[in-house]
Amino acid sequence: MLAIYKRELKAYFTSPMGYLFIAFLLFVIGIYFTAVNLVQGYPWFGFIFINVTFVFLILVPILTMRIMAEERRQKTDQLLFTAPVKVVDVVLGKYLALLTVYAIPVLLLCLYPVLMLTLGKDMVSMPMEYVSILGFFLLGAANLAIGLFISSLTESQVLAAVLTFLVLLVCYFSSSLAQFVPSSENAALLFFTALIIVAAVIIYVMTKNVFLAAGAAIVLEAALLAVYAANKELLQGSVAKLFSIFDISSRLDNFVYGILDLTAVVYYLSVAGLFVFLTVQAIQKRRWS
Amino acid sequence: MIEIKHLTKKYGDHTAVDDLTFTVKKGQIYGFLGPNGAGKSTTMNMITGYIGATSGDITINGYDIFEEPELAKKSIGYLPEQPPLYMDMTPYEYLRFAAELKKIPKSARKNMIQEIMERTMILDVKDRLIKNLSKGYKQRVGIAQALLGYPEIIILDEPTVGLDPKQIIEIRDLIREIGKQHTVILSSHILSEVSAICDYVLIISNGKLVASDKPANLTRHLRDTVSMSMTVLGDRNQIQKVLEGQAQVSSFWIRESAQETGAWDVDLKSGDSADLREKLFNAFAESKCPILKMQTEEMSLEDAFLELTEEKTEPEDTAETERASEPEDGAEAERASEAEETPADQTEETGRQEGGN
Numbered sequence: 001m002l003a004i005y006k007r008e009l010k011a012y013f014t015s016p017m018g019y020l021f022i023a024f025l026l027f028v029i030g031i032y033f034t035a036v037n038l039v040q041g042y043p044w045f046g047f048i049f050i051n052v053t054f055v056f057l058i059l060v061p062i063l064t065m066r067i068m069a070e071e072r073r074q075k076t077d078q079l080l081f082t083a084p085v086k087v088v089d090v091v092l093g094k095y096l097a098l099l100t101v102y103a104i105p106v107l108l109l110c111l112y113p114v115l116m117l118t119l120g121k122d123m124v125s126m127p128m129e130y131v132s133i134l135g136f137f138l139l140g141a142a143n144l145a146i147g148l149f150i151s152s153l154t155e156s157q158v159l160a161a162v163l164t165f166l167v168l169l170v171c172y173f174s175s176s177l178a179q180f181v182p183s184s185e186n187a188a189l190l191f192f193t194a195l196i197i198v199a200a201v202i203i204y205v206m207t208k209n210v211f212l213a214a215g216a217a218i219v220l221e222a223a224l225l226a227v228y229a230a231n232k233e234l235l236q237g238s239v240a241k242l243f244s245i246f247d248i249s250s251r252l253d254n255f256v257y258g259i260l261d262l263t264a265v266v267y268y269l270s271v272a273g274l275f276v277f278l279t280v281q282a283i284q285k286r287r288w289s
Numbered sequence: 290m291i292e293i294k295h296l297t298k299k300y301g302d303h304t305a306v307d308d309l310t311f312t313v314k315k316g317q318i319y320g321f322l323g324p325n326g327a328g329k330s331t332t333m334n335m336i337t338g339y340i341g342a343t344s345g346d347i348t349i350n351g352y353d354i355f356e357e358p359e360l361a362k363k364s365i366g367y368l369p370e371q372p373p374l375y376m377d378m379t380p381y382e383y384l385r386f387a388a389e390l391k392k393i394p395k396s397a398r399k400n401m402i403q404e405i406m407e408r409t410m411i412l413d414v415k416d417r418l419i420k421n422l423s424k425g426y427k428q429r430v431g432i433a434q435a436l437l438g439y440p441e442i443i444i445l446d447e448p449t450v451g452l453d454p455k456q457i458i459e460i461r462d463l464i465r466e467i468g469k470q471h472t473v474i475l476s477s478h479i480l481s482e483v484s485a486i487c488d489y490v491l492i493i494s495n496g497k498l499v500a501s502d503k504p505a506n507l508t509r510h511l512r513d514t515v516s517m518s519m520t521v522l523g524d525r526n527q528i529q530k531v532l533e534g535q536a537q538v539s540s541f542w543i544r545e546s547a548q549e550t551g552a553w554d555v556d557l558k559s560g561d562s563a564d565l566r567e568k569l570f571n572a573f574a575e576s577k578c579p580i581l582k583m584q585t586e587e588m589s590l591e592d593a594f595l596e597l598t599e600e601k602t603e604p605e606d607t608a609e610t611e612r613a614s615e616p617e618d619g620a621e622a623e624r625a626s627e628a629e630e631t632p633a634d635q636t637e638e639t640g641r642q643e644g645g646n
Contacts, residue, residue, distance in 0.1 A: 002389070004390070007378075074375070078339050079373035080390070081339050083390045084360070084362040084392060287341050288341035
């Protein structure tokens, strides 16, 4: 794991990618910091995080697109997976390298609240600022895990970057989208039925087993109808709730207000853990099919 | 050392490796031979644990590659078809990374890398970026990587593909050198290579093992036909007559010689392995047709390979495309037997066909 971590980290800094990532992140935050905190003298650094979550849409694909895809294209994964190393270690080594590259600008951000002390000592709440920086780091960590997973699905860096961008974009807008979704039970029924059909098609494509796909669809649909028949109200607003699961960015809000929101911490760590796990599974599946 | 039992790999409906069973013993160089797409790389990828098998067992030094992959992989060094090199590293950095990946103790690493770089002769390029190296050097860096940790088994997938003749010779010498201390399995579709390096040959076709023996034995039992090529001065009809007079000659082809004016090139095959040279010499001398050149062609490993991979394949398979330019064995045999009855027509026909070559 350590070998892969070191190699990966080095690769980011022998190519322009690592520098580009760090420079761009610091540049965007620097603009806001200068305009809001320094020029206007607004004593709340965390506030700008809410406005800059969009940078992940661009930066995460830049950092993660090559991490697994390039190994597959260059066939260097043959070295990794024929060495006496577990797949989990390979993936974890890579993920930790991603986190390290990301941690460098975040650590630099920790200096910003100190800078703001020059504006006035009692104006700035230091614990609040550092909680928001922690939240910002966790948000990035979750996004990077998603990028890592998508990169493991393809051997084309470009495709990985585009897919990661799209997925993060959908997540980014999911809170806004949720507002437009009708909250009635019937709409929910239709929506979930459509979702079940999509799931069945995916099962069919992956297993080529008609009975399994149809069976899964029938069972899920029956369960859905049972819920609908038993307690209609349960479905009310459920679509919006579903959308909010994917809403990664707005969980940052509590951190920014200085609340160490444990559910959000758990959420971010779960997202990161889930996608690292899925990456391992995606690699294992490809080896065995 | 390596035991493979009923190994099968299926990709959807396509069976890449079909019920393969063989054993690899210590201290020999094994050649894995087969046409492109025969399943060589797939088999090697399974032995090294890169991909899983649909069914079957692979045991390496007593460890099952699928059950205890970490332990089994420790005794294998693998160079895949495309060397798994990171282009943004130098050979030295790369080998250091690979050594760490293979869990070679830190204290032994430096000396081992130095020693291996000496053996594979990459010392003079050790600080250049791998992407700037020639193909021959890249291949050597790949081999150096396989040697790290001195595993008991070294597996090389088509190690000489895409190299120039000088590099091929160098790599072959290197492999022979490695074979003195390690068990080597190498795959190739080049027969001369396998017969030159290997102690033992496994021929695989369409995922099935069709033959496994020492290279010499493989050709021996197939050497029941002798073919001969000669250049004879004289009249075409007369040459034909002489050849027809020889009962042992089962088929022959006559065409105008490209090098000698007024001479004819003759290719012939005999039904048994008896030496025909004396008889032919006397026969041609009697009819005053001087023989300018005469040469027996022994059945090469190449012929053995083609015969083995062809007999057992179905028409649509890859082995077929390999020798699409040549007539099928069956058809040839038929022609040969007919030649006895109607030699004149037959020679004309086959003569024209061969003339194209």
